[in-house]
Amino acid sequence: xxxxxxxxxxxxxxxxxxxxxxxxxxxxxxxxxxxxxxxxxxxxxxxxxxxxxxxxxxxxxxxxxxxxxxxxxxxxxxxxxxxxxxxxxxxxxxxxxxxxxxxxxxxxxxxxxxxxxxxxxxxxxxxxxxxxxxxxxxxxxxxxxxxxxxxxxxxxxxxxxxxxxxxxxxxxxxxxxxxxxxxxxxxxxxxxxxxxxxxxxxxxxxxxxxxxxxxxxxxxxxxxxxxxxx
Amino acid sequence: xxxxxxxxxxxxxxxxxxxxxxxxxxxxxxxxxxxxxxxxxxxxxxxxxxxxxxxxxxxxxxxxxxxxxxxxxxxxxxxxxxxxxxxxxxxxxxxxxxxxxxxxxxxxxxxxxxxxxxxxxxxxxxxxxxxxxxxxxxxxxxxxxxxxxxxxxxxxxxxxxxxxxxxxxxxxxxxxxxxxxxxxxxxxxxxxxxxxxxxxxxxxxxxxxxxxxxxxxxxxxxxxxxxxxx
DNA sequence: CGAACGATTGACCCAACTCAAATGCGGTGG
DNA sequence: CCACCGCATTTGAGTTGGGTCAATCGTTCG
Numbered sequence: 001x002x003x004x005x006x007x008x009x010x011x012x013x014x015x016x017x018x019x020x021x022x023x024x025x026x027x028x029x030x031x032x033x034x035x036x037x038x039x040x041x042x043x044x045x046x047x048x049x050x051x052x053x054x055x056x057x058x059x060x061x062x063x064x065x066x067x068x069x070x071x072x073x074x075x076x077x078x079x080x081x082x083x084x085x086x087x088x089x090x091x092x093x094x095x096x097x098x099x100x101x102x103x104x105x106x107x108x109x110x111x112x113x114x115x116x117x118x119x120x121x122x123x124x125x126x127x128x129x130x131x132x133x134x135x136x137x138x139x140x141x142x143x144x145x146x147x148x149x150x151x152x153x154x155x156x157x158x159x160x161x162x163x164x165x166x167x168x169x170x171x172x173x174x175x176x177x178x179x180x181x182x183x184x185x186x187x188x189x190x191x192x193x194x195x196x197x198x199x200x201x202x203x204x205x206x207x208x209x210x211x212x213x214x215x216x217x218x219x220x221x222x223x224x225x226x227x228x229x230x
Numbered sequence: 231x232x233x234x235x236x237x238x239x240x241x242x243x244x245x246x247x248x249x250x251x252x253x254x255x256x257x258x259x260x261x262x263x264x265x266x267x268x269x270x271x272x273x274x275x276x277x278x279x280x281x282x283x284x285x286x287x288x289x290x291x292x293x294x295x296x297x298x299x300x301x302x303x304x305x306x307x308x309x310x311x312x313x314x315x316x317x318x319x320x321x322x323x324x325x326x327x328x329x330x331x332x333x334x335x336x337x338x339x340x341x342x343x344x345x346x347x348x349x350x351x352x353x354x355x356x357x358x359x360x361x362x363x364x365x366x367x368x369x370x371x372x373x374x375x376x377x378x379x380x381x382x383x384x385x386x387x388x389x390x391x392x393x394x395x396x397x398x399x400x401x402x403x404x405x406x407x408x409x410x411x412x413x414x415x416x417x418x419x420x421x422x423x424x425x426x427x428x429x430x431x432x433x434x435x436x437x438x439x440x441x442x443x444x445x446x447x448x449x450x451x452x453x454x455x456x457x458x459x460x
Numbered sequence: 461c462g463a464a465c466g467a468t469t470g471a472c473c474c475a476a477c478t479c480a481a482a483t484g485c486g487g488t489g490g
Numbered sequence: 491c492c493a494c495c496g497c498a499t500t501t502g503a504g505t506t507g508g509g510t511c512a513a514t515c516g517t518t519c520g
Contacts, residue, residue: 060366064456066374070366085352086359091366114351121344121351122315128358129316135365136290136300136321142372143416144296147508178467186373191508193468209466209517226294377476408499421476423500439485439498461520468515477507483500490493 006052009076010127014119023113023120027103038094038102045083045090047106048124051075054100055162055174058092059183069183071134072097072174074161078127084110097175142186145226150185151195152224155205159214169206169215177210236282239306240357244349253343253350257333268324268332275313275320277336278354281305284330285392285404288322289413299413301364302327302404304391308357314340327405372416375456380415381425382454385435389444399436399445407440 006012007020015023029052032038039045041061051073058070058079070092073079083090084107105113114121141150155172164173178189178196185192196207204220206213214220221227236242242250259282262268269275271291281303288300288309300322303309313320314337335343344351371380385402394403408419408426415422426437434450436443444450 060370062370062374064374068370068373070369081355082359082362085355087363091363111348111352115348118341118345121355122341125311125315125351125355125358128355128362129312132312132358132361132365133317133321135362135369139300139365139368139372139416140290140292140298142369143298143413144292144294183373186369188509189467190469190510193466194508197468207467418477419499420478420501423498424476427500437499463520464518466515466517468513470513471511473508473510474506475509476505478505479503481500481502483498485498486496488493488495490491 006050006076009050011050011076011078011120011123013123015117015123019117023105023117024103026109026113027105030102030104032096032100032102034096034099036096038096038100039080039090039092041090041093043090044088045080046088047080047104048078048084048110049080050078050103052101052103054096055098056094056100056102057097057180058094060092067183068186069180072158072161078124080104081124081128147185147187147191148195149224149226150187151181151192152220154181154184155212155214156217156220156224158212159217163214166213169213170217171213172211175210176212181212236280236306239280240360241280241306241308241350241353243353245347245353249347253335253347254333256339256343257335260332260334262326262330262332264326264329266326268326268330269310269320269322271320271323273320274318275310276318277310277334278308278314278340279310279335280308280333282331282333284326285328286324286330286332287327287410288324290322297413298416299410302388302391308354310334311354311358377415377417377421378425379454379456380417381411381422382450384411384414385442385444386447386450386454388442389447393444396443399443400447401443402441405440406442411442 006024007017012020012023027050032054038049038056053075055072055074056079057072060068060070062068079092079094080090114124141153158172158174158176159170162172162174163170178192181192182189196205196212199205200207202219204214204216206215236254237247237250242253245253257280262284268279268286283305285302285304286309287302290298290300292298309324310320344354371383388402388404388406389400392402392404393400408422411422412419426435426442429435430437432449434444434446436445
């Protein structure tokens with residue numbers, strides 16, 4: 001699986017290779033295995049993190065014990081920024097779903113790096129803005145769309161960030177349970193299972209244990225966009 | 231109604247009075263009347279805005295024409311930052327619900343101000359982080375909570391940002407229709423109406439035409455937190 | 461091989477949506 | 491000052507998407 005170099009991460013856009021090297025050099029590194037937690041909701045944070053390799057699932061625990069999957073993040077993605085600049089406690093938990101390496105800059109370091117490289121600050125702002133934008137879309141979806149449509153959109157998003165071309169379609173290259181999909185789309189694992197079964201009968205996807213392969217992406221787009229099925 | 235001075239806005243936290251004055255001096259000002267739009271979804275943006283007075287409702291239009299209320303903003307609140315640093319188009323529309331004055335810094339100005347006053351950048355980051363945090367909570371609510379609970383939480387949030395003490399309780403000092411509440415909480419105006427009627431019967435709120443007064447805030451908190459009603 | 465865990469499927473149910481109709485408030489113009 | 495109009499709101503009746511619960515099946519892994 002080809003892994004883009006970290007230097008091409010959005011956080012480093014527009015910075016010289018030398019600057020990026022300096023910034024990377026200021027980070028601490030840490031490795032994690034599958035099912036490790038890189039952070040727990042409520043832990044104090046004083047750093048900004050970046051995934052260097054592997055994949056992490058960020059979840060939020062509701063008061064009543066239900067879990068909500070906020071997002072999956074992979075190489076080049078950052079997390080902890082919200083906490084570092086505002087709340088000082090992790091608002092989410094991060095569970096490793098694929099062995100990972102994580103970089104960390106403590107808050108003071110990041111602040112001084114930003115002062116030295118203003119572009120870094122702008123990039124960070126752009127990243128946070130992008131998150132806000134995504135979440136607004138998700139809120140819009142949850143408020144106005146049917147479950148089937150939300151699941152279709154979630155699969156397409158996942159395909160984009162972790163899709164792998166196969167002989168027959170696009171495999172979402174992540175251990176992804178029905179429960180995960182339910183927590184991403186605000187439904188139950190039962191409903192997800194039913195929808196996927198239906199789509200399997202229609203030849204749109206090929207679901208498996210903790211895996212989903214998309215056979216006809218276009219059909220999924222049709223559902224996601226709520227177009228008349230042609 | 232006592233209006234906190236703009237200089238105490240979160241954006242200016244930790245900056246000297248002189249710095250704040252300089253930053254404010256760099257902004258353009260503009261006035262709007264009720265029902266004016268300060269921005270339309272899709273318009274190009276190249277500036278960061280701050281509400282100096284009045285109140286604005288930010289809404290997002292879904293593909294199918296349904297509206298979603300993202301938030302109400304008032305004096306000291308900023309908007310447009312997401313677009314300025316990322317998408318370059320307003321992701322939302324802003325309708326004035328109470329005559330308003332708005333400040334604007336174009337992107338280049340804001341960038342150079344941030345370079346001159348690093349704290350300004352940190353504050354902006356903190357504000358964006360706060361937004362992300364709020365939206366995560368909202369997503370969690372939408373995915374896991376009943377409508378009644380979401381309405382209670384929305385009212386409490388509104389009371390906090392636009393509440394006015396009265397002889398009998400707290401009045402939400404905004405023209406706020408059932409439709410608005412429905413679009414904030416992801417339900418229909420019919421359901422909102424029914425819930426408010428029930429609460430009125432219980433003596434918790436006193437609903438009126440485009441207005442809601444909270445008589446027993448504590449009861450609302452009980453519902454919002456899903457505690458056993460004592 | 462058996463335990464543990466993910467997934468599937470059926471049966472039932474209800475919170476909330478839809479649609480329709482009536483009511484009442486607020487402003488406006490005669 | 492009153493009559494009227496438009497719009498927000500209320501309320502009823504009927505419907506349903508999808509949640510809940512329970513039982514079963516299939517796989518993976520110790």
